[in-house]
Amino acid sequence: MGTPVSAAAVSIRDIFLEFLVIGATSFGGVVPYLRGALVNKRRWIDDKEFVQMLSISQSLPGLNASNMAILVGEKLHGMMGSIAAIVGICLPGGVLMYLVGMFYHLHGDHVWATAALKGVAAAAVGLILSTVLQLSKKSLAGKVDFIFMAMTVLSVNRLHQSVPRTLIVVGILAILFHRPSRTEKARIAQ
């Protein structure tokens, strides 16, 4: 507690153990657990850095959890820090899903399991929709962004275009729309 620790003071072992604990306890989404552990408890990064790293994580391919592990690990201890963090955060859930997979393979067609899984899948759809809604409120700016979003959905679900083709075509259109000359003008106007 107190002043933020200097990066050199954080050992690989500490990084691995902290991310292992996050990987084992972060039920229902990792972001709040990451913030609690890295910003509040350990003070390895401050809140501003956390938000910035999260926004980088979101615009890169890869999951938020694993990208955050790489970015924070790199800051604390270079490449070995990144490796320690990502192995730590993936290990508990990975072992659990290995066992769940084996169990489901043996007992997944039991009537109780089938009935429960039907409910779990429906709840998961609601959960994803809520994530989509939350992200839309936070990061969609203006009607044009909704059009790009709709184009993406139509391309994948209706036109049955592959995800990479959609990503490249609509992505390039959207990036060109938000080109520097336009975004900088918008910033000056604010």
Next chain:
Amino acid sequence: MKQISALARVFAYLSLLTVGGGMAAFPEMKVLTVEVHKWLTFAQLIHLYSVGQLAPGPNMMMIVSIGQWAGGFLGALVTVVAFFGPTALLAFVVARLWKRLERWRWRASIQQGLAPVSIGLLLAGCFTMAKGAITGLDTGTIAVGVLLILQRYKINPALLVLAGAAVGAFSFIPK
């Protein structure tokens, strides 16, 4: 050995599609794991993904189960490395370059441009999954219920997924 190299190729490729979240890769994951390689059925893929939401850590660890089914322990290991390796490397390179990228004028444009596309990919993945998971009024009610509760209250989503299991177990047992 053929399965192992197929797992490596499929999951390394899927890894690069997870822009915005794991769900973005779901439509492609369905095509490759269910239709092309037949490692599992669509219903099993939906079940594993959903159960995976109950596990702590990155929310796509269900890939481990697919790897295990298709190629045992080695299959599971190869799947995890293939799925996290490429994006980890990319994130690492970006972390190193970030200071320089901060002054690059197109950086903000790329972030702003990718936001609607990545949200669209999540939604498309969600619709693909809903085609298999929402089969009637009953399952639709659970999904909408979860959505409304999450909009209204600050509650751990894993608890709602568990509640979905409980509701399912009591309502969907064939009489």
